[in-house]
Amino acid sequence: MSVKVRFFARFRELLGTDIFAEPANDTPIALLVAGIARKNPDGYDAIFDEHGTFREFVIVMQNGKRVETADAATVMVADGDEIAIFPPVAGG
Numbered sequence: 001m002s003v004k005v006r007f008f009a010r011f012r013e014l015l016g017t018d019i020f021a022e023p024a025n026d027t028p029i030a031l032l033v034a035g036i037a038r039k040n041p042d043g044y045d046a047i048f049d050e051h052g053t054f055r056e057f058v059i060v061m062q063n064g065k066r067v068e069t070a071d072a073a074t075v076m077v078a079d080g081d082e083i084a085i086f087p088p089v090a091g092g
Helices: 010-015 029-037 041-047
Strands: 003-007 020-022 059-061 065-067 082-086
Touching: 003 010, 003 029, 010 041, 020 029, 029 041, 029 059, 029 082
Parallel strands: 003 082
Antiparallel strands: 003 020, 059 065, 059 082
């Protein structure tokens, strides 16, 4: 299975973007992202709290649809998915 993970803004600076991963079947989004983020402790700490869960302000999307961070531990990735991770977005 192949999944693309894209980090944006500050997260991209810390972890890169367009990262291709080959997770096992039945891998939840949170586990996939945590595995990639652990490569940079600052990146991991920016996205996950001390309990290993997504920080409440992180925006998680799967194939263009928002996934609540509380659900990311149970929503599984599928072959060909694109997972996007955004910091809070402000505009004006």
